[in-house]
Amino acid sequence: MLAVRVPKWEAEKVRRKLIELGVLAKGYAVRREGEFVLFPVTEPVEGFELVEADFERVGRRPHSYREVVEVPDEVRPLLPSSFDVIGDLAIIELPEELMSYGKAIGDAILRVHRHIKAVFAKGGRVSGEYRIRELVHLAGERRTETLHRENGIRLKLDVARVYFSPRLATERMRIFEKTRPGEIIFDMFAGVGPYAVLLAKKAELVFACDINPWAVRYLEENIRLNKADNVVPVLGDVRKVAGKVEADRVIMNLPKFADRFLREAMLSVRDGGVVHYYGFGPEEDLFSEHEARIKAVARELGFGVEFLEERKVRPYAPRQFNIAIDFRVLK
Structure with a gap:
């Protein structure tokens, strides 16, 4: 031709x-x-x-790893339809029946998604004080550190040493849009800074606390990467910081245990300030238990609360959802 x-x-x-x-x-x-x-x-x-000249014809590139992966027909229906991408790493949740085909699945992901350099399987649930999970290497480079981009910021992190969920990017932007210029913000469980570094674009000051030394190490690096000099990193138990900060807005992104820290959150927010609370709830009654706990803690402190917004953030487990409750504290 x-x-x-x-x-x-x-x-x-x-x-x-x-x-x-x-x-x-x-x-x-x-x-x-x-x-x-x-x-x-x-x-x-x-x-x-x-x-x-003669030219080779090229077919349509596959859009999903499931189009090219080689596994027996009887387990093919078990192949997950999605996986998390953090920077240039992929993290997939495989049922036990598929773990023996992990390398084939990892190789297929690398073949279809050229920007991904390493693939891991989740080895268990998020657990422990530092909220991390075991990862099983399936294919590609043997490293767990990466640079992730979302919402116009860059976040360096090690997926084996810190907790990070790319699925919360939309939720983080929701809070950013609610934040007013000049606010003081307290991010109680900051991790590597996905909320703190983003909100620093509007806030006057962001106090970002985490108990995991690795998380704070990466938080400090991300402050430098994004020139977010108005973020104050704090390593330690948030209970020791609570009450020493008077914030306009408090972020409580610790859905499994946030209810245990409501007292600290309410003591750290000014009169009329807003708390963004996260938890888990069953599909049949997402918010009631959390509302009751919030009201009970407010009564103990002699405060009032005004519920502003309640929403499902994402599915967490069968018939279970990660939920968000925004409420105002009245002192």
Whole structure:
């Protein structure tokens, strides 16, 4: 077929020009011949060397690893339809029946998603004081540190040493949109700083606390990466910080145990300030238990509360959801 022949150092510029002219033939692989590159074209193009050449046809690239992975038919229905991407790492949750096919699944993910460099399987639930989980290496590079981008910020982290969920990016942006310029914010369980660094774009000051030394180490690096100099990292138990901060807004992103820290949150927010509380709730009654606990703690302190918004954030387990409750504290 007809082709444009150009020196390889001009190839990218010529490719763009051929696309702009609408003459680059689709569905064919570009050929390389020594110091030259050949582009298939649909018609003669003035100003370029034209030659006749054969080209390999290329098919549609698969969109899902499930299109190319080789596993027995009887377990194929168990293949997860999604996985988490953190930076250039993929973390997939596999049922026990698929663990023995982990390498094939990992290789398939790498083949389809070229930007991913390593694949891990979740080895268990998030657990322990530092909220981390065991990871099983399936394929690709043997590293767990990466650079993740979301909401216009960069976050460096080690997925084996800190807790981080990319699925909360939309929730973090929701809080950002509610934040008013000049606020003082207390992020009680900050991790590597996905809330703190983002909110620093609007806030006057963000106090970001975490008990995990690795999380605070990466938080400090992310402050530098994003030039978020108005974030104050605090390593230690949040109970020792509570009450020493008077914030306009408090973030309680510790859904499994946030109810245990409501007293500290309410003592750290000014009169009329807002607390963003996270928890887990059953599908049939998402919020009642959490509302009751919030009211009870407020009564003990002699405060009032005004519920502002309640929402499902994401599914957590069968018939269980990660929920958010925004409430105002009245002192």
